[in-house]
Amino acid sequence: MHPFDIKTVLFAKHAQHVVLIHFPIALFIIGVLFDFLAQWRKQPQPLLAAAAYYNLLVAAIATVPVVATGILAWQWELEGQKLKGILLVHLVMGCASSVLICVVWFIHRRSRRNQEEVLLPGYCLPVEAVAVVIVALTGHLGGFLSGVNGPG
Amino acid sequence: MRRSVFITGLAAALVLGMGVFGTGRKGSVTSAQEKTSTMEVKIDNFSFGPVTLTVPVGTTVTWTNRDDIPHTVVSTDDPKTFKSKVLDTDEKFSFTLSKAGTYPYFCSIHPKMTGKVIVQ
DSSP states (O other): OOOOOOHHHOOOTTTTHHHHHHHHHHHHHHHHHHHHHHHHHSSSSSHHHHHHHHHHHHHHHHHHHHHHHHHHHHHSSSSOOOOHHHHHHHHHHHHHHHHHHHHHHHHHHHHHHSSSSSSOOTHHHHHHHHHHHHHHHHHHHHHHHEEESSSO | OEEEEEEEEHHHHHHHHHHHHHHHHHHHHHHHHHTTOEEEEETTEEEESSSSEEOOOOOOEEEEEOOOOOOOEESSSSSOOOOOOBBBEEEEEEEEEOEEEEEEEOHHHHHHHTEEEOOO
16 A cells, blocks of 8 residues: 555545544643643733633544544444444543533633633633543543554 | 074174264264364454465354454455454354355454455
């Protein structure tokens, strides 16, 4: 297979999910890091807060094709058969991760709309921390399933 | 004299009969083994082993997942000659190949995992 064979890349029935998944993971974790830095300092950090917001926004948008390609991979490659074991846990945790990423972004969006100065609710950082853990575990299971540690 | 000849004849007939019966049974067992012969392909460490398996027509091939993660066994032809469900650790999938030919297959979760069964 040629690495730049566009047809193979586009029509590989489950390759897209494995590629696209890296975007929301990276954007979300960096967004949370920026948010933590923005809130941790006593002085307002509008640039860091804005960077966090836009990272979370793009992460939330990126979850849509990721979930779609994941479900398509399930339907095409496994013909929608009943999942169990690691595959089922990965599916459930993946959906939970997507919802949490969108919830975190929504909390930020609501805070930005309501006030001139962005003041996030106290529960935001704990929610973000939980979301990072769930996202990391889901990614770990995905890597395990895709065989990144295998010989291929 | 007549009696002893009769008893000897009867004994000979019995021995001969048992011999023929035994030979017949042995023959039938062999042919049954040939009909239901099975070969195993082990799935481990993201690979099928053996990668290429050559079997006679009518052989049942059993794939066993010895890996820690799920795999499938799907023939590459269209329509699919055989296609397993997702096999978790220690689960098996069997298929009897009744036609001669070459049957390449792969794991649909990990398409780099490929194998081949040659039926002669």
